[in-house]
Amino acid sequence: MHEKERHRIIISAVQDRPVVTVGDLCTLTGVSEATIRRDISTLHMKQKVRRVRGGAEAITPPQFAGLAGRPFVVNETMNIAAKQAIARAAVEMCSEGDSIIINGGTTTFQMVHPLANRRMQVFTNSFPIAEHLLKHSKNTIMLSGGAIYREQNIILSPFDNDVTRNFYAKRMFMGAQGLGPIGLMEADPLLIQAEQKLIGQADELVVLVDSSKFAQRSSLVLCQLDRITTVITDEGIPDKAAAMIEAAGVNLIVAQSGSVQENEVAS
Amino acid sequence: MHEKERHRIIISAVQDRPVVTVGDLCTLTGVSEATIRRDISTLHMKQKVRRVRGGAEAITPPQFAGLAGRPFVVNETMNIAAKQAIARAAVEMCSEGDSIIINGGTTTFQMVHPLANRRMQVFTNSFPIAEHLLKHSKNTIMLSGGAIYREQNIILSPFDNDVTRNFYAKRMFMGAQGLGPIGLMEADPLLIQAEQKLIGQADELVVLVDSSKFAQRSSLVLCQLDRITTVITDEGIPDKAAAMIEAAGVNLIVAQSGSVQENEVAS
DNA sequence: AATCAATTTCGATCATTTTCAATCATTCGG
DNA sequence: CCGAATGATTGAAAATGATCGAAATTGATT
Numbered sequence: 001m002h003e004k005e006r007h008r009i010i011i012s013a014v015q016d017r018p019v020v021t022v023g024d025l026c027t028l029t030g031v032s033e034a035t036i037r038r039d040i041s042t043l044h045m046k047q048k049v050r051r052v053r054g055g056a057e058a059i060t061p062p063q064f065a066g067l068a069g070r071p072f073v074v075n076e077t078m079n080i081a082a083k084q085a086i087a088r089a090a091v092e093m094c095s096e097g098d099s100i101i102i103n104g105g106t107t108t109f110q111m112v113h114p115l116a117n118r119r120m121q122v123f124t125n126s127f128p129i130a131e132h133l134l135k136h137s138k139n140t141i142m143l144s145g146g147a148i149y150r151e152q153n154i155i156l157s158p159f160d161n162d163v164t165r166n167f168y169a170k171r172m173f174m175g176a177q178g179l180g181p182i183g184l185m186e187a188d189p190l191l192i193q194a195e196q197k198l199i200g201q202a203d204e205l206v207v208l209v210d211s212s213k214f215a216q217r218s219s220l221v222l223c224q225l226d227r228i229t230t231v232i233t234d235e236g237i238p239d240k241a242a243a244m245i246e247a248a249g250v251n252l253i254v255a256q257s258g259s260v261q262e263n264e265v266a267s
Numbered sequence: 268m269h270e271k272e273r274h275r276i277i278i279s280a281v282q283d284r285p286v287v288t289v290g291d292l293c294t295l296t297g298v299s300e301a302t303i304r305r306d307i308s309t310l311h312m313k314q315k316v317r318r319v320r321g322g323a324e325a326i327t328p329p330q331f332a333g334l335a336g337r338p339f340v341v342n343e344t345m346n347i348a349a350k351q352a353i354a355r356a357a358v359e360m361c362s363e364g365d366s367i368i369i370n371g372g373t374t375t376f377q378m379v380h381p382l383a384n385r386r387m388q389v390f391t392n393s394f395p396i397a398e399h400l401l402k403h404s405k406n407t408i409m410l411s412g413g414a415i416y417r418e419q420n421i422i423l424s425p426f427d428n429d430v431t432r433n434f435y436a437k438r439m440f441m442g443a444q445g446l447g448p449i450g451l452m453e454a455d456p457l458l459i460q461a462e463q464k465l466i467g468q469a470d471e472l473v474v475l476v477d478s479s480k481f482a483q484r485s486s487l488v489l490c491q492l493d494r495i496t497t498v499i500t501d502e503g504i505p506d507k508a509a510a511m512i513e514a515a516g517v518n519l520i521v522a523q524s525g526s527v528q529e530n531e532v533a534s
Numbered sequence: 535a536a537t538c539a540a541t542t543t544c545g546a547t548c549a550t551t552t553t554c555a556a557t558c559a560t561t562c563g564g
Numbered sequence: 565c566c567g568a569a570t571g572a573t574t575g576a577a578a579a580t581g582a583t584c585g586a587a588a589t590t591g592a593t594t
Contacts, residue, residue, distance in 0.1 A: 145412025145430035
């Protein structure tokens with residue numbers, strides 16, 4: 001077995017498991033411990049693996065624990081105020097007891113706080129949203145089934161999910177990557193897939209986008225403008241975009257991020 | 268067991284209970300108390316856990332206000348050692364990369380800690396299990412869809428769930444309320460429903476019951492003995508029960524909760 | 535409430551085992 | 565034959581487990 005081959009094996013092995021021992025790699029490659037140690041040493045120099053006592057581990061810090069499943073990675077501190085105002089306006093559209101669908105995303109996640117006092121039926125494909133509502137509210141939570149995608153923080157199934165198909169709601173709330181004359185745009189194909197499974201399960205489609213999204217362009221178009229019932233955004237929306245939305249016959253709600261709205265509870 | 272692995276297990280363990288004792292961690296990892304203390308000490312330095320007398324606790328204050336969605340409230344501090352030993356034996360049945368199904372329950376929940384070091388495919392109907400594994404392991408998590416029942420902490424759908432139906436696994440692990448000559452018994456109809464949806468999706472059915480369960484009787488029979496492949500229990504099992512199980516042609520594994528471990532081989 | 539005894543837990547130390555790094559001999563390919 | 569890579573050996577370093585006295589907790593009694 002050649003050196004390069006062993007290196008590939010070692011790099012591949014540390015991906016699969018948190019740590020690989022020298023002994024493991026010996027049986028895996030069939031060479032002596034001394035050689036494995038030399039390999040680990042050179043790979044450590046090349047920053048390909050991290051050398052630890054007893055073997056090697058992946059270079060990625062073992063802090064993944066906070067990364068996945070957490071609400072959202074250091075939650076885009078930008079626009080957080082606008083997102084919260086938008087989310088609050090979205091929740092205010094709903095009455096007690098309503099059934100709604102919330103598609104996963106950083107903006108829609110902000111809905112969990114105003115939802116804390118409600119008692120509604122919430123269907124979502126977002127693990128963090130379900131988790132938060134489960135722990136901090138009395139809403140009924142329904143979850144779509146499937147694999148949990150750590151990066152996007154959504155649950156998605158390659159199969160048709162009858163739970164999804166049988167759940168009908170008054171409104172579906174979703175975010176997006178961009179919103180333009182072409183329609184609603186998304187960047188991640190996985191998100192597209194998730195969203196398209198849910199669209200059509202609700203009477204109204206409500207889109208939550210902060211005003212920066214009107215400048216964004218993305219290659220993937222999710223649906224056309226006239227499929228949208230309502231757009232909720234913040235005060236920064238350009239006049240042109242507002243005109244475009246209203247021209248398409250879509251309701252436009254501009255959430256006041258600054259101060260007074262109705263009464264509010266901080267959760 | 269490697270140092271890093273132990274650290275992961277410790278970090279994982281402090282998540283679901285206010286404090287973990289040194290003894291718990293010993294049985295969980297199979298090393299001596301001295302080593303556990305040293306580990307806690309280093310993790311304390313790294314701000315990963317807080318060191319307290321008797322063991323360790325999570326660095327985050329016990330702010331968990333939500334009553335539901337919590338792993339399992341104060342549920343049975345009793346038998347916790349036996350349950351952990353049983354769960355550990357269950358995980359040791361599996362190899363890296365295996366696909367398994369874990370049915371929700373207090374005993375099966377203990378499988379999350381030994382699973383922290385694994386990279387397997389885990390399908391579950393338990394929100395707490397999914398949450399823990401998502402945050403503290405690199406396993407692939409698949410979740411069944413449906414409503415989240417707060418009391419039982421499981422996800423259940425009134426509809427047929429194609430995700431469930433399409434997921435096939437080598438083994439399914441489940442707990443139970445009781446195990447007698449009549450078969451496997453459960454107390455809650457909701458759990459029966461959830462379990463019956465999953466049985467049949469795996470080649471082997473492994474039942475995790477601590478020895479107190481052999482005395483329990485319940486009105487609802489889930490399945491007959493011969494449907495079970497393996498029973499894992501603790502040393503307290505009555506001879507009569509052991510005879511009954513083996514007479515039915517079911518494998519019986521008695522997990523040693525206290526001390527002795529066999530040698531262990533990764534991979 | 536205060537004190538004392540009994541139990542548990544901790545920290546330090548030391549012996550044992552495991553792992554490492556350096557050295558040297560051997561093999562392999564040119 | 566040379567040089568690079570590998571394997572083996574050995575003393576050093578590190579990790580682990582066990583032991584024991586000290587400190588803390590518990591709870592029982594006065």
